[in-house]
Amino acid sequence: MSPLQPLASVGRSFLGLMAVIGRVTLFAGATLGHLIRPPFYLREFLQAVLHIGYFSLPVVGLTTLFTGGALALQIYAGGARFNAESVVPSIVAIGMVRELGPVLAGLMVAGRVAASIAAELGTMKVTEQIDALVTLSTNPMKYLAVPRVLAATLVLPALVAAGDVIGVMGGFLVGVNRLDFNAAVYLNNTIDFLESWDVVSGLIKAAVFGFIVATMGCYHGMNSGRGARGVGRATTNAVVSASVLILATNYILTELFFSA
Amino acid sequence: MIELRDIHKAFGANKVLRGVNLTVPTGESMVIIGGSGTGKSVTIKCILGLVKPDSGTILLDGQDVAEAERDAFLARFGMLFQGGALFDSLTVWQNVAFRLLRGSLKRPRGEAREIAIEKLRRVGLKPEVADLYPAELSGGMQKRVGLARAIAAEPEIIFFDEPTTGLDPIMAGVINQLIREIVTEMGATAITITHDMASVRAIADKVAMLHDGVIRWSGPVEQMDDSGNPWLDQFIHGRAEGPIEAVR
Numbered sequence: 367m368s369p370l371q372p373l374a375s376v377g378r379s380f381l382g383l384m385a386v387i388g389r390v391t392l393f394a395g396a397t398l399g400h401l402i403r404p405p406f407y408l409r410e411f412l413q414a415v416l417h418i419g420y421f422s423l424p425v426v427g428l429t430t431l432f433t434g435g436a437l438a439l440q441i442y443a444g445g446a447r448f449n450a451e452s453v454v455p456s457i458v459a460i461g462m463v464r465e466l467g468p469v470l471a472g473l474m475v476a477g478r479v480a481a482s483i484a485a486e487l488g489t490m491k492v493t494e495q496i497d498a499l500v501t502l503s504t505n506p507m508k509y510l511a512v513p514r515v516l517a518a519t520l521v522l523p524a525l526v527a528a529g530d531v532i533g534v535m536g537g538f539l540v541g542v543n544r545l546d547f548n549a550a551v552y553l554n555n556t557i558d559f560l561e562s563w564d565v566v567s568g569l570i571k572a573a574v575f576g577f578i579v580a581t582m583g584c585y586h587g588m589n590s591g592r593g594a595r596g597v598g599r600a601t602t603n604a605v606v607s608a609s610v611l612i613l614a615t616n617y618i619l620t621e622l623f624f625s626a
Numbered sequence: 627m628i629e630l631r632d633i634h635k636a637f638g639a640n641k642v643l644r645g646v647n648l649t650v651p652t653g654e655s656m657v658i659i660g661g662s663g664t665g666k667s668v669t670i671k672c673i674l675g676l677v678k679p680d681s682g683t684i685l686l687d688g689q690d691v692a693e694a695e696r697d698a699f700l701a702r703f704g705m706l707f708q709g710g711a712l713f714d715s716l717t718v719w720q721n722v723a724f725r726l727l728r729g730s731l732k733r734p735r736g737e738a739r740e741i742a743i744e745k746l747r748r749v750g751l752k753p754e755v756a757d758l759y760p761a762e763l764s765g766g767m768q769k770r771v772g773l774a775r776a777i778a779a780e781p782e783i784i785f786f787d788e789p790t791t792g793l794d795p796i797m798a799g800v801i802n803q804l805i806r807e808i809v810t811e812m813g814a815t816a817i818t819i820t821h822d823m824a825s826v827r828a829i830a831d832k833v834a835m836l837h838d839g840v841i842r843w844s845g846p847v848e849q850m851d852d853s854g855n856p857w858l859d860q861f862i863h864g865r866a867e868g869p870i871e872a873v874r
Binding site for chain 2: 405407489490493494495497498500501502503504
């Protein structure tokens with residue numbers, strides 16, 4: 367084996383990664399381009415809103431409810447080390463709306479929606495349904511990708527807003543019932559320390575995460591390999607890439623929004 | 627008239643089409659035969675623009691299809707896919723009327739549904755089927771729905787990709803008969819790809835034999851049995867010996 371072979375292998379992987387990033391960027395750009403040019407498929411958009419938004423509400427609600435409760439317990443236990451138990455309401459609220467609400471909702475929707483979009487579009491690809499769309503004078507990007515990406519981008523902030531409220535309620539329930547906080551004081555502390563930018567920044571993050579989730583689902587689905595194995599791989603890649611991109615983008619947005 | 631001139635297409639190292647030349651006159655039913663993997667599907671996907679040829683020219687009524695306005699070009703075509711390619715999320719009538727519910731051929735929903743039911747009736751399906759989903763239909767019924775969708779907008783040119791694959795002989799005969807009737811009554815130009823010889827004899831005006839990426843023989847269906855072409859003879863008689871290598 368040549369001593370340069372490992373280096374060549376690393377180089378090939380790097381070039382492969384760059385090619386994928388380029389293709390995904392072009393796909394996202396093409397989707398954005400189609401967003402502003404007719405025709406628009408309202409029925410498909412509304413179906414996507416229902417599928418991505420309404421049907422994701424239970425999973426997002428349960429996730430944020432339990433996370434809010436656990437967060438209250440952790441902050442109380444940590445705060446007790448230096449007599450700062452009273453920060454529980456404000457830290458739960460800020461933690462939920464700035465970070466945990468958008469990130470957890472994004473990850474849960476990535477698991478549920480990116481997977482289902484990739485599986486659906488991947489199956490459509492291998493059964494020639496996407497080719498059939500073209501022969502029926504319908505652009506698959508406009509008919510399949512645009513309604514899903516637009517719906518996810520608009521709906522995820524609403525999901526996160528609901529998740530934020532439920533998460534704060536989770537903290538409230540634990541604070542009042544397990545940690546003996548006064549209900550009125552807890553709510554006052556929550557509201558007093560929360561600024562509008564905390565909420566807005568979380569909702570902006572949510573919109574970006576929604577775009578990422580649907581774009582990854584559509585890209586991997588529409589570029590799925592052949593057969594059940596190809597669709598399975600597309601589904602896995604959609605969830606993994608959406609999750610990693612959400613976490614990486616979350617860090618970048620947090621730097622942009624909150625770095626001193 | 628559809629003309630293919632020296633069409634080449636490779637997927638990586640696999641050279642699928644190596645200079646296909648073919649002419650399909652207006653109103654004729656051309657059947658392209660050949661073994662699996664010889665490039666039959668790629669040929670019609672090249673005509674439709676689903677696959678871009680590496681080189682060569684495809685002309686439709688003398689105009690290069692690469693330069694044609696896409697929507698107007700595709701509006702002239704209908705296609706029956708091998709597996710039906712029906713949209714799972716839509717009902718049968720919405721599949722059939724897909725083109726009539728959106729785009730330049732858009733009609734009011736009620737009218738589109740009526741046309742869809744009429745087309746379903748034309749392919750031998752009852753109106754009750756209209757509100758079912760494709761997954762609720764048998765393979766033969768799905769082919770019929772695919773056929774109804776292909777003719778819904780009354781196209782000038784219809785492609786049939788392996789129309790009888792996966793069907794029992796009786797249902798295959800029914801589909802062949804339907805295709806022949808519909809092509810004749812619509813006066814459409816048709817290209818069918820198949821390796822089912824019963825389909826060839828039922829559907830074809832002319833036959834072209836594709837092997838190793840080139841057309842080995844083409845001519846009227848009546849001359850097929852006396853062609854003296856070794857590739858065609860081996861194929862239509864299903865012989866293991868001959869110029870076509872049989873992998874065992």
